Amino acid sequence: MGDRSTPTVGVIVNPAAGRDIRRLTGGASVSDNYAKRRTATCVLQGLTLAPDRIRALVMPDRADLGQRLVGGADDIDADVSLLDMQITGTPKDTRNAAEQFSDVADCVVVLGGDGTNRDVSTTIGDVPMVSISTGTNNVVPTPIDGTVAGAAAGLVATDVVDIEAVTQRHGTIEATIDGKAGSGTVSGLATMGLLDRPFIGTRAVLDVSEFVGGAVSRAFPTEIGLSGIAGGIQTCAPDDAGGLGLRFGDGPDADAHTVRAITVPGVVNTVSVSECVRIESGEPWTVSIDRGVVTADGEREREVSDAEVTFTVSDAGPQIVTIPAVFQQAVDRGVLSMQPIEQKR
Amino acid sequence: MSTETGTTHGKSTETMTVREAIREAMREEMQRDEDVFLMGEDVGLFGGVFDVSNGLLEDFGEERVKDTPISEAGFLGAGVGAAATGSRPIVEIMFSDFMGVAMEQTMNQMAKMRYMFGGKTEMPITVRTTEGGGMGAASQHSGTVHTWFAHFPGIIAVAPGTPAAAKGLLKSAIRSDDPVFFFENKMIYEQSGEVPTDPDFTLPIGEANVEREGDDVTVIATQRLVGESLQAAEELDSELSVEVIDLRSLYPLDTETIVDSLEKTGRVIIADESPISYGTHAEVMARLMENGFYSLDAPPERIGVPDTHIPFSPSLEQEVLPSAADVTAAIRRLT
Amino acid sequence: MVSIDIETEDGQKEALRRMMLIRSFDDTAGTLFADGEIPGFVHLYIGEEGVGVGACAALEPDDYITSTHRGHGHCIAKGLEPQSMMAELYGKRDGYCNGKGGSMHIADVDAGMLGANGIVGAGPPLATGAALSAAQKDEDRVALAFFGDGAVAQGQVHEAINLAATWDLPAIFLVENNQFGEGTPVEKQHNLENLSETAEAYDIPGFTIDGMDITAVYEAVQEARERARNGDGPTFIEADTYRFRGHFEGDQQPYREDDDIQEWQSRCPIDSFASRLVDAGVMTDDEVESLRAEVDEEIAAAAEYAQNADEPDPTEAYDDMYAVSVPELTMFAGRSVRADGGSPTNTDQ
Numbered sequence A: 001m002g003d004r005s006t007p008t009v010g011v012i013v014n015p016a017a018g019r020d021i022r023r024l025t026g027g028a029s030v031s032d033n034y035a036k037r038r039t040a041t042c043v044l045q046g047l048t049l050a051p052d053r054i055r056a057l058v059m060p061d062r063a064d065l066g067q068r069l070v071g072g073a074d075d076i077d078a079d080v081s082l083l084d085m086q087i088t089g090t091p092k093d094t095r096n097a098a099e100q101f102s103d104v105a106d107c108v109v110v111l112g113g114d115g116t117n118r119d120v121s122t123t124i125g126d127v128p129m130v131s132i133s134t135g136t137n138n139v140v141p142t143p144i145d146g147t148v149a150g151a152a153a154g155l156v157a158t159d160v161v162d163i164e165a166v167t168q169r170h171g172t173i174e175a176t177i178d179g180k181a182g183s184g185t186v187s188g189l190a191t192m193g194l195l196d197r198p199f200i201g202t203r204a205v206l207d208v209s210e211f212v213g214g215a216v217s218r219a220f221p222t223e224i225g226l227s228g229i230a231g232g233i234q235t236c237a238p239d240d241a242g243g244l245g246l247r248f249g250d251g252p253d254a255d256a257h258t259v260r261a262i263t264v265p266g267v268v269n270t271v272s273v274s275e276c277v278r279i280e281s282g283e284p285w286t287v288s289i290d291r292g293v294v295t296a297d298g299e300r301e302r303e304v305s306d307a308e309v310t311f312t313v314s315d316a317g318p319q320i321v322t323i324p325a326v327f328q329q330a331v332d333r334g335v336l337s338m339q340p341i342e343q344k345r
Numbered sequence B: 001m002s003t004e005t006g007t008t009h010g011k012s013t014e015t016m017t018v019r020e021a022i023r024e025a026m027r028e029e030m031q032r033d034e035d036v037f038l039m040g041e042d043v044g045l046f047g048g049v050f051d052v053s054n055g056l057l058e059d060f061g062e063e064r065v066k067d068t069p070i071s072e073a074g075f076l077g078a079g080v081g082a083a084a085t086g087s088r089p090i091v092e093i094m095f096s097d098f099m100g101v102a103m104e105q106t107m108n109q110m111a112k113m114r115y116m117f118g119g120k121t122e123m124p125i126t127v128r129t130t131e132g133g134g135m136g137a138a139s140q141h142s143g144t145v146h147t148w149f150a151h152f153p154g155i156i157a158v159a160p161g162t163p164a165a166a167k168g169l170l171k172s173a174i175r176s177d178d179p180v181f182f183f184e185n186k187m188i189y190e191q192s193g194e195v196p197t198d199p200d201f202t203l204p205i206g207e208a209n210v211e212r213e214g215d216d217v218t219v220i221a222t223q224r225l226v227g228e229s230l231q232a233a234e235e236l237d238s239e240l241s242v243e244v245i246d247l248r249s250l251y252p253l254d255t256e257t258i259v260d261s262l263e264k265t266g267r268v269i270i271a272d273e274s275p276i277s278y279g280t281h282a283e284v285m286a287r288l289m290e291n292g293f294y295s296l297d298a299p300p301e302r303i304g305v306p307d308t309h310i311p312f313s314p315s316l317e318q319e320v321l322p323s324a325a326d327v328t329a330a331i332r333r334l335t
Numbered sequence C: 001m002v003s004i005d006i007e008t009e010d011g012q013k014e015a016l017r018r019m020m021l022i023r024s025f026d027d028t029a030g031t032l033f034a035d036g037e038i039p040g041f042v043h044l045y046i047g048e049e050g051v052g053v054g055a056c057a058a059l060e061p062d063d064y065i066t067s068t069h070r071g072h073g074h075c076i077a078k079g080l081e082p083q084s085m086m087a088e089l090y091g092k093r094d095g096y097c098n099g100k101g102g103s104m105h106i107a108d109v110d111a112g113m114l115g116a117n118g119i120v121g122a123g124p125p126l127a128t129g130a131a132l133s134a135a136q137k138d139e140d141r142v143a144l145a146f147f148g149d150g151a152v153a154q155g156q157v158h159e160a161i162n163l164a165a166t167w168d169l170p171a172i173f174l175v176e177n178n179q180f181g182e183g184t185p186v187e188k189q190h191n192l193e194n195l196s197e198t199a200e201a202y203d204i205p206g207f208t209i210d211g212m213d214i215t216a217v218y219e220a221v222q223e224a225r226e227r228a229r230n231g232d233g234p235t236f237i238e239a240d241t242y243r244f245r246g247h248f249e250g251d252q253q254p255y256r257e258d259d260d261i262q263e264w265q266s267r268c269p270i271d272s273f274a275s276r277l278v279d280a281g282v283m284t285d286d287e288v289e290s291l292r293a294e295v296d297e298e299i300a301a302a303a304e305y306a307q308n309a310d311e312p313d314p315t316e317a318y319d320d321m322y323a324v325s326v327p328e329l330t331m332f333a334g335r336s337v338r339a340d341g342g343s344p345t346n347t348d349q
């Protein structure tokens, strides 16, 4: 973290998030850009809860969301400006912005889905992240009012809370593909899987019955998709060491578990899982397939054929801010009230 | 524009094409009056699909040369609203066939507002739009629709046949406090002629012009057919003396000039690219009947599109589009 | 049943072939136009093949489509014959419209292709109408409207969507966002970044997909069709794509940079799908190349056929105006110099 003189918060709003086909096949809500801009404005307002004046740097984007945000921030009591960077109109923008923030920011606020958070986490380093979900159907970011999220980011950036105590170190997953086609690595944040569907198509995972296997860095029944299915069998917190390895369908233990899970927003399913086991950090979990697709965080990412895909979970992911913990500490430390509580009485 | 200059009636002129004449008219009027602005699809950056407004964006900037979305109803309606509130918009509708999209704002707002409001609004809007077949553009990009507008009360409609008429009439249209439809036949953009350069030069709306004097037969023509008729007249010069009139203004219509000509020649042909039935021809003919019936030596003739749409295939398109040869044939039938 | 099942290897090959057919057709049309062989103007679909083929593959053969001025790809995707299309481009009697329509109006109503269209935004109301008749007749058919990003600015497009949404009609509205309407970039025509947000105003699903990926289009349209067929009403899909050529042939393109064109060309829907099929072992490189050669031959033959086909007879200009015969057409047809010069109004002269 470079310039420590002024507490700095980076703001990343992904204009493309929340508009995929899941909104058609399931019940996921759609996130329009007007709503995103309103939420982001609230984030900037929230920053002013912090005791010190904050510098906010906003990622510019092709949809002009960031640009308009900065343009309309005159009456906000913070130094709001645009991050100096080239716009490509692709996910690269998010990664480039996060990389710059890794040098200059004390905290970042991310508006997007799991995909956006994954992009940020690849380059953000140890800068704590406050994640706001745009739309539903996300595992990592949660839906939260922008003002509250901004306030939490401001408190973290001004160092009035103990960062270690108010963040969780999220795990990550990497898939190494050894196959006739599609070789290489793909990374994910919360979930990675292997589908026996032949193409990437609309990217979204539409039908969980197509899963052959995968691995998750966290698991809980409230998480929609792969980590919710695993979480129905055993839970795993985002900052627990290691993760869970999964296998579906055939195999020696076919249908070892029959899980009721929320697979897509608006859809509750019964899923047959042949294996769901704890894997240590760095321990390989291999699944093979003739022709299929590797998914990461609910998105189909890479087509593979005749492949062995090895998933490994790592504990060294991004620092995610636990919002209630921030405020609890802020209260405990008297940051929010003007006088000590005893004297007020 | 060529640098060649000359003088007509003691005033200086320049040789320019119809396209250049229209562009100059807009340029001069935009310089003269800052309330004048141009809007339409691709009129700015692209310079207009027929290159008519090329260069105006550079001269006047985006505020006064506005590229619009493909929303004819929206931006023509916006033009009506702007005109009612003190601006002088020139709205370009790329092809007159697209007027179908913008008809409501034309019929019920633009044309009626002054009257309905008891004369309490001005409507100084100019709508420039292209007409005519001849480039294989098929039915939805080739129509000649000016009769609809000339027919509709409250609208002024002009359709020049020469570069000078194009410039003079467009300048008058822009200065007019009434809504004026300015119809450009897209096949004559390259036609050139002498055009006055005086920025005060305008031509009065409502006046036809005798382009060529003659005694035996009158051809009352519009747009592209003015040139075609002049050509026919030229070819017949050794045998017959043909008078050719550019009607110029469809509404108001110059009854006097056409009736005077009828009284002189006794034989009239009306050449206009509209479909024949209920077309501009019919109104011209009615005026002649009402005011010059006893001067007629032969039934008048209409030359136009034979009540079809404009087909794509060149062999079919040629079949339905009137030309100099049709004028010649009609002259022969009448004389 | 979908028209082409892209889940199967045969279907994948056929989808690739259709895209190649469109590419070859339009390459040829562009050349023939530049050579002065084809009259009028042509708008090429090159670069957007994945959208047309992906969408039509997911439709059933009986479904309807409406098209645009850039319609060659939609025609071929819907299964129209290149030979009769080429004849129409030449204005020949054997063309789909007997030479009366040309590039911008090719139609084959029996094949569910309700016409290319010269009026931007005119297709969606027609699709709403086709969906209405399908619903009223209780037929298992849907109507898909292809239209451009530019058309989204047209009032009638919105009226059509509202009707279809309100009446739960089996319609699909598919925007081909090729980033420009003629020479004006999409951001200068719309305040929305995602045109699919339009759907929210009509309370129907709207989403944006990668139009350079045929499988993404296929899946999306398949889902939308399913929804339409179940009586759940229309869906709005925005496919991001790019036209590699000018708006029309001869367009100098002052409004865009070569770099952008190249960047999009690197995502060519045909090349990328072909290499995926090769990677997956569905086809070999040699098979891809021989397919391309086969397709080029088919199109060359179509062009040759069209060149040699008969011109319409000039009198055919008066056919097809009305179902009945009207005396005016006969009367005025005689005015032309082609005829003997007789004019019914002054025969007694």
Ligand SMILES: Cc1ncc(C[n+]2csc(CCOP(=O)(O)OP(=O)(O)O)c2C)c(N)n1
Pocket (backbone or CB within 6 Å): B041, B070, B072, B094, B098, B101, C068, C069, C070, C118, C119, C120, C121, C147, C148, C149, C150, C151, C152, C178, C180, C181, C182, C247
């Ligand atoms: C009503 C109407 N207005 C204008 C035009 C002229 N025009 C033809 S194509 C076009 C651009 C259309 O853009 P878009 O809908 O994005 O389709 P694209 O050409 O990009 O495929 C315009 C303005 C027209 N044909 N119809």
Ligand SMILES: [Mg+2]
Pocket (backbone or CB within 6 Å): C148, C149, C150, C176, C177, C178, C179, C180, C181, C182
């Ligand atoms: Mg477009």
